[in-house]
Amino acid sequence: MATAAGTLPQYGTHTGLWSWITTVDHKRIGTMYLVTSFSFFILGGIEALLIRSQLAVPDGNVIDAELYNQLFSMHALTMIFLAVMPMAAAFFNWMIPLMIGARDVAFPRMNALSYWLYLFGALLLTSSFFFTAPNSGWFAYAPLTTLQYGPSQAMDFYVVGLLILGISSVAASLNFAVTIINMRAPGMTMMRLPVFVWMTLIIAFLLFLALPPLTVGLIQLLFDRNFTTHFFIPDGGGDPILWQHLFWVFGHPEVYILILPPMGIISEVIPTFSRKPLFGYSAMVFAGIAIGFMSWAVWSHHMFTTGLNPIPRAIFAANTMLIGVPTGIKIFNWLGTMYGGNIRFNTAMLFAVSFIPLFTIGGISGVMHSSPPIDGQHQDTYFIVAHLHYVLVAGAVMGMFSGLYYWFPKMTGRFLNETLGKWNFWLMFAGVNLTFFPMHFLGLAGMPRRIYTYADGMDWGFWNAVATIGAFTLALGVLFFIINVFASLRKEPTASDNPWDAPTLEWATSSPPPEHDFDVVPPVRARDPLWYDRDHGIARPEPTDEHIHMPPPSYYPILLAAGVLMLGLGPLSSLAVTALGVPVILYAIWGWALEPTH
Amino acid sequence: MAAEAHAAPVHHATSTGTDNRKLLMWLFLASECLFFGSLIASFLVFKARMVLPPFPHAREIDSSLLAGLPEVIQEQCAHVVSDTLVECHGILDIPVTSASTFVLLGSSLAMVLAVYGAQHSRPGMMKAWLLITALLGLTFLGFQVYEFRTFGSEGLNLSTNQFGASFFVLTGFHGTHVGVGVVYLLSLLAASFRRNGLGPEAGFHVETAGLYWHFVDIVWIVIFTVLYLIPS
Amino acid sequence: MTTTEHHESAAHEGLGPRQYVTIFAILTVVTVIELWLSYSDIGGLLIPLLILLSAFKFVVVVAYFMHLRFEPRILNRLFAGGFVLATLVLFALISLFWNDITHPLG
Numbered sequence: 001m002a003t004a005a006g007t008l009p010q011y012g013t014h015t016g017l018w019s020w021i022t023t024v025d026h027k028r029i030g031t032m033y034l035v036t037s038f039s040f041f042i043l044g045g046i047e048a049l050l051i052r053s054q055l056a057v058p059d060g061n062v063i064d065a066e067l068y069n070q071l072f073s074m075h076a077l078t079m080i081f082l083a084v085m086p087m088a089a090a091f092f093n094w095m096i097p098l099m100i101g102a103r104d105v106a107f108p109r110m111n112a113l114s115y116w117l118y119l120f121g122a123l124l125l126t127s128s129f130f131f132t133a134p135n136s137g138w139f140a141y142a143p144l145t146t147l148q149y150g151p152s153q154a155m156d157f158y159v160v161g162l163l164i165l166g167i168s169s170v171a172a173s174l175n176f177a178v179t180i181i182n183m184r185a186p187g188m189t190m191m192r193l194p195v196f197v198w199m200t201l202i203i204a205f206l207l208f209l210a211l212p213p214l215t216v217g218l219i220q221l222l223f224d225r226n227f228t229t230h231f232f233i234p235d236g237g238g239d240p241i242l243w244q245h246l247f248w249v250f251g252h253p254e255v256y257i258l259i260l261p262p263m264g265i266i267s268e269v270i271p272t273f274s275r276k277p278l279f280g281y282s283a284m285v286f287a288g289i290a291i292g293f294m295s296w297a298v299w300s301h302h303m304f305t306t307g308l309n310p311i312p313r314a315i316f317a318a319n320t321m322l323i324g325v326p327t328g329i330k331i332f333n334w335l336g337t338m339y340g341g342n343i344r345f346n347t348a349m350l351f352a353v354s355f356i357p358l359f360t361i362g363g364i365s366g367v368m369h370s371s372p373p374i375d376g377q378h379q380d381t382y383f384i385v386a387h388l389h390y391v392l393v394a395g396a397v398m399g400m401f402s403g404l405y406y407w408f409p410k411m412t413g414r415f416l417n418e419t420l421g422k423w424n425f426w427l428m429f430a431g432v433n434l435t436f437f438p439m440h441f442l443g444l445a446g447m448p449r450r451i452y453t454y455a456d457g458m459d460w461g462f463w464n465a466v467a468t469i470g471a472f473t474l475a476l477g478v479l480f481f482i483i484n485v486f487a488s489l490r491k492e493p494t495a496s497d498n499p500w501d502a503p504t505l506e507w508a509t510s511s512p513p514p515e516h517d518f519d520v521v522p523p524v525r526a527r528d529p530l531w532y533d534r535d536h537g538i539a540r541p542e543p544t545d546e547h548i549h550m551p552p553p554s555y556y557p558i559l560l561a562a563g564v565l566m567l568g569l570g571p572l573s574s575l576a577v578t579a580l581g582v583p584v585i586l587y588a589i590w591g592w593a594l595e596p597t598h
Numbered sequence: 599m600a601a602e603a604h605a606a607p608v609h610h611a612t613s614t615g616t617d618n619r620k621l622l623m624w625l626f627l628a629s630e631c632l633f634f635g636s637l638i639a640s641f642l643v644f645k646a647r648m649v650l651p652p653f654p655h656a657r658e659i660d661s662s663l664l665a666g667l668p669e670v671i672q673e674q675c676a677h678v679v680s681d682t683l684v685e686c687h688g689i690l691d692i693p694v695t696s697a698s699t700f701v702l703l704g705s706s707l708a709m710v711l712a713v714y715g716a717q718h719s720r721p722g723m724m725k726a727w728l729l730i731t732a733l734l735g736l737t738f739l740g741f742q743v744y745e746f747r748t749f750g751s752e753g754l755n756l757s758t759n760q761f762g763a764s765f766f767v768l769t770g771f772h773g774t775h776v777g778v779g780v781v782y783l784l785s786l787l788a789a790s791f792r793r794n795g796l797g798p799e800a801g802f803h804v805e806t807a808g809l810y811w812h813f814v815d816i817v818w819i820v821i822f823t824v825l826y827l828i829p830s
Numbered sequence: 831m832t833t834t835e836h837h838e839s840a841a842h843e844g845l846g847p848r849q850y851v852t853i854f855a856i857l858t859v860v861t862v863i864e865l866w867l868s869y870s871d872i873g874g875l876l877i878p879l880l881i882l883l884s885a886f887k888f889v890v891v892v893a894y895f896m897h898l899r900f901e902p903r904i905l906n907r908l909f910a911g912g913f914v915l916a917t918l919v920l921f922a923l924i925s926l927f928w929n930d931i932t933h934p935l936g
Binding site: 634643706808 | 846847850851853854857858861864865867868876877880881883884887888891892895896897901902904905908909911912913915916917919920923924927928
């Protein structure tokens with residue numbers, strides 16, 4: 001069985017830097033996404049540790065107020081746009097074509113383009129540290145972003161960085177939507193798609209529909225700062241609240257863009273290690289779709305304190321409560337999957353199981369804030385910080401780590417070490433709770449967000465110290481993961497095709513898969529196809545000697561991304577750079593269109 | 599099954615029967631709906647709150663508001679209604695913009711004829727109508743340049759008021775889309791003069807370009823109604 | 831000839847240059863009516879009528895010039911989904927601002 005896959009000759013196997021720059025292989029692009037996003041995860045973590053060091057004791061003086069503002073803003077931007085979203089994209093790249101039985105994504109070169117745009121946008125945004133980094137929070141409320149209150153170029157970096165990252169995300173999401181809708185293996189009907197694939201499809205739609213409003217807001221901000229308009233400047237008749245609306249029309253679907261992929265991951269991990277099919281598959285899928293729809297009608301709950309009419313306020317409050325229902329359905333389905341199952345508690349499963357209660361804590365405090373009076377009490381306190389980190393760190397990040405342990409053998413052919421993995425898990429589990437649970441108390445005790453220090457007499461010192469200890473515990477856990485990866489990569493590859501006895505198609509090929517993914521595209525006869533074949537004694541089809549055509553490498557994606565970067569550098573340097581970017585883009589697109597792909 | 603742009607013509611079996619590239623274009627256009635929707639929403643938000651001229655449509659205002667405004671703008675509000683009220687004339691030139699609207703509408707007709715030519719193996723027809731479509735697009739852009747310059751000479755620019763800002767950004771981005779479309783069509787036209795023309799999938803390529811072009815046209819249908827025809 | 835092209839040319843066999851010109855004529859007439867309406871004094875009916883007419887033009891271009899009427903249902907639904915969402919968000923945003931009587935929280 002293990003030797004059946006990968007026996008066909010591999011076409012276009014290359015090594016060296018140039019092969020990575022020109023690759024259009026979804027697995028290699030996935031690896032680049034993974035390494036890059038993890039690097040930014042470390043960077044965002046270091047920013048967080050600096051913040052926590054500053055807040056560890058009253059009247060801290062590790063960093064000054066200005067740097068603090070840059071750090072908390074960049075921490076959010078880095079973690080959201082440069083770490084968690086692209087880490088989800090890494091899993092999409094690696095796993096979606098394998099899970100639906102395709103040989104690549106629908107548009108391999110566009111996939112490479114998405115990666116290069118992400119890398120360039122991320123480097124651009126991060127390079128702002130050499131000047132002034134964005135310092136008005138990730139949501140960049142006007143008037144802090146106007147020239148009057150933000151004369152440095154920090155917000156220009158923000159605008160241009162997010163615009164480039166936005167193009168990258170739209171390209172990637174369109175690509176994955178087409179791939180999932182159109183590239184499924186024979187027999188892989190929509191209602192047989194693994195839940196992870198379903199969640200990817202939903203967030204692909206959320207991404208390419210939610211990013212345009214943000215893009216419009218960013219363009220207006222760009223014009224306000226560079227071309228004399230007053231969209232968000234009250235003095236000229238503008239309205240800062242318009243920015244908030246445009247931002248949160250994007251920003252709330254964004255929350256689900258961050259959390260649905262980890263939900264999809266644990267919906268794969270929990271059935272595999274409970275040795276039971278997912279409980280309530282259709283309910284799971286429809287709950288995801290419901291979340292996708294409802295996420296469009298809740299954005300103003302971020303803005304209750306700006307003052308809304310009673311009727312829209314009631315609508316947004318009610319919708320925010322309602323969106324807890326499909327989320328609750330998911331939680332009960334995971335519990336139902338484990339109930340009566342033959343559970344293996346390895347590291348991947350531990351991370352997945354811990355997701356459920358930890359995410360529930362964050363989810364429930366979210367429902368609390370759907371009530372406008374309560375929201376008014378908690379607005380801009382550490383209670384909100386606790387809520388969002390329970391969702392995004394205790395939820396999303398723990399889910400991502402579950403995916404890393406689960407799919408590492410498929411990606412590399414090697415297992416991650418379980419002993420180091422247990423250390424990794426328990427340190428992170430203790431770390432997130434130590435860091436973020438005390439923030440509930442701090443918030444209720446009135447500690448505001450985004451303050452760079454606090455006085456001794458406020459009585460906030462103890463829980464802040466605990467949170468800082470927690471943050472370093474969390475960091476230690478991540479360190480164990482890094483050690484684990486390097487140690488495991490030095491081992492001999494021992495992973496068989498399907499070491500976990502998992503039900504989905506990515507395990508129906510060798511570990512790691514050949515460049516063409518499958519020697520024979522596996523026919524799908526049921527949901528959980530590998531379990532169906534196992535139970536019915538159906539062997540994997542023998543490879544036939546057909547020539548499998550894979551698209552050749554191309555350097556046009558990186559060239560096009562460079563052209564877009566030049567376009568964006570204009571507002572930061574001189575518009576001549578923008579003008580130079582246009583011919584680069586045109587050349588790249590023409591070359592791209594005329595390039596033979598077979 | 600490497601379905602990439604210009605994939606080998608042997609594989610087109612997709613799960614839904616629709617070509618990947620066509621699906622991509624439609625999803626992209628859905629995304630564009632939200633882009634222009636947000637721009638139009640911003641315009642309408644500010645439309646309800648315009649205080650100072652120039653206005654898009656004729657409107658009466660308190661004459662004291664004129665104090666301190668540039669002369670070129672004050673001249674637009676020369677019509678005295680009463681002791682305290684003056685009427686400012688609307689800056690939008692509906693007849694001229696109607697002409698450019700018909701030009702864009704006509705370009706859509708030219709586009710479908712180019713698609714028809716491409717799909718029915720009539721390269722001459724395709725090339726001629728592609729060229730006409732692009733020329734009509736350029737004519738539309740010419741009208742837009744004229745309009746922008748006229749507004750500029752009447753004292754309306756990005757910083758004058760919220761009407762100026764949201765008008766120029768909205769129609770400017772629409773114009774940029776038209777410009778991209780013109781480049782797209784001319785590229786196809788240039789490529790069609792190669793030895794193999796646009797290849798075995800000529801009809802498909804022109805049709806996909808057509809989807810983009812028509813979308814830009816329907817966005818203008820909405821903009822023309824919302825900005826130009828609906829009064830203040 | 832690819833399978834796609836067979837499928838497509840079969841799908842809109844009915845539409846030729848003559849039909850396209852007819853559709854263009856209809857669009858032109860509707861635009862002229864819109865212009866005429868905007869210059870005539872019909873009061874409160876004007877805005878709903880204009881929106882109705884431009885929606886009609888929108889649908890005609892999408893259905894016939896862009897062939898959406900002859901495409902598989904999935905394309906219809908996907909694009910219509912994006913368009914409806916855009917419209918709803920647009921209306922929600924505008925109504926939030928146009929009824930902007932800000933009340934204190936509570």
